[in-house]
Amino acid sequence: MSFQQHRIALAGDTPGTSTDLYSYTAGPDSADTKVYLQAALHADEQPGTMALHHLLPMLRDADAAGTLRARFVVFPSVNPLGLANRSLRHHIGRYDTESGVNYNRRWPDLYPAIADTIAGRLTADPAANVAVIRAAVAAWIDAQRPGSAAQQLRMLTLKAAHDADLVLDLHCDDESLMHIFTSPDLMPGLQDLADWMGVAATLTAEDSGGGSFDEVLPALYRKAQRANADHPIPLATAAATLEYRGQADSFDHFGKTDAAALFGFLAGRGLIAADAGQPPQTAPGPTALEATEVLRVDRPGLLAYRVELGEHVTAGQPVADLIAMDGPEAFLARTPILAGTDGFILSRSSAKYVRRGTSIAKIVGTQIIPSRAGGYLLED
Template sequence: MTFAQHHLDLPGDAPGQTTRLYWYTVGPETAETKVHLQAALHADEQPGTMAIHHLLPMLRDADATGKLRARFVLFPSVNPLGLATRVLRRHIGRYDLENGVNFNRRWPDLYPAIAESVKGKLGSEAKADVATIRAAVGAWIDAQSPVTAGQKLRLHILKSAHDADIVLDLHCDDESLMHIFTSPDLMPGLQDLADRMGVAATLTAEDSGGGSFDEVLPNLFRKAQRANPDAAIPMACEAATLEYRGQADTHDAFGILDAQGLFDFFVGRGLIDLPPSAPVTPAPGPTPFEATEVLRTSKPGLLAYRVELGQEVKAGDIVADLIAMDGPEAFVGRTPIRAGTSGFILSRASAKFAVAGSAVAKIVGKDILPSRAGGYLLED
């Protein structure tokens, strides 16, 4: 058996602090394909952790019978630093409380960091070009001098993922249907993942504006391709953010279902030599993320929704009312919040008290919105 648990102790930024990161490896070390799978980078998003909890024994059992054809690296809870960010009984696992940075933002732009080191070394052999790029990234990571625990954690995660062929980052939304974020040039290649997850939407963007983890490696190879048009550089990493419903949807039943979907995805890719558990049901095809409206409030108030998840709306339809909480109409007046596009409701806010600028819903449409084109696409 190759199934093994590992850990790394991260010295804290204050005296007496140490945080332990756990991960697992399973499958042949010499396998041609490497899969990096992580959950809870936003440490308060636990459905992915539940899914990996159920996936680990499935992979362990398949390994015991010699059925694995890939090397799997799995981080069930990849951000132990974020697990500790609790304030007054509330988990603030989305942001680093030291600097306010979202844990899934500002990941490095790798190609500029290695451009000089690969200059003149890329040619007509795709496999050799990938190896050259990955070796340069690995050397760049090793040359860094991280100071804080957060910096050390990020470099460790990146070191694990940089040479993986498939990188899946498991997240969840607030209150939401299942969906995926990925790069447009990775579709329809990842349609099999969307099908096995049973997603309501796959939202694509080359650059959503925040330096998200799932964009790091596709951007590396995309920029390498554009800078070296005569080289045979493939898109050597399929990366995606998997949004497993909402934060409250951390249940065994969902975890079992989601683990089986991931397992069957790997089976379908030939990475596990077993039959799938069930026939696949096709999911909707990809949609540009720029066609998804993030509907926001213009003032504070109490949200009263008029729509359910998955409900179709037209531009101008009322998605929610905002009950006034100050002024002459306090606790009496209601202001309608209207959809700015036609589509379906992908997500809503679970916390119904909204301040000015709060995200109310994501509406997945078909047409790119002028206000979204080329802008910052994330809710953050």
């Protein structure tokens, strides 16, 4: 039996402080495949933690039964620093309150950091090349000297994930249907994950512009492939961000359902020697993230939505009205907020008072939106 809890103390940035980071491992150390799962990198997004709360006992029991065929590393709440970020009874778990940096942005671009190290060491053996790259990444991480608790956290979790074959980063949206973010070259390879989750959309981008955690390892291998075209380098890590509905959806019944789906996905891949259960229905195929409109308001006001999640809209159709809160018609005037593309409503804002520039909906379409092509594709 190898199921174990691990606790690492992160040195605090002020005198007398530290924070405990918990993780679990399960499965044989000698397994050919490593699976890394983490939740609540945005610490105010708890549905993923609820799912892992229910998945962990399933992994523990499978480990005791000797049916795990992969090595599992699980961080049920990967950002304890963000759990402490509160102000006036409000949880600010998305951003480091010292630097203002989004916890899921600005993760390191690894290939430039290791390019010189692997130069001249690649061969005609794909597996050996992956091992060389992973060893170089591990050495680079070990050489870092984090200057803050947040940087310690990044290096610790990146070290835990760097040699994984499958990396799943569990998040949620504001008010949303289930969806996935991943790289286009990882599809249709992750279609089974989309099916088991029952997602409404799989949104793909090679580079969304923010340096998100799920893009770090695929980008490493992609850049290595392009820079060393004469050597075989597989895309050795399949990574995705799983968006488990909305922030208010941390319910026990959802967690049980989501854990069962994750278990079924893993069993269906042969990573757990267990019955995967009833095969899921096929989810929609991937859609370029550039075809998803992030609909924003150009003035402050009070939102009155006209559409529900999942509802199809056409370009020019009102998605919501914005009630004026200042000016000559304050609290009388309503300005329609119009969809800019054909598609369906994937997410909405739970806060109905909005300031200028606020994102109030994501509309998943099928046609690339010119203003989105090659730009920053995330909401913040």
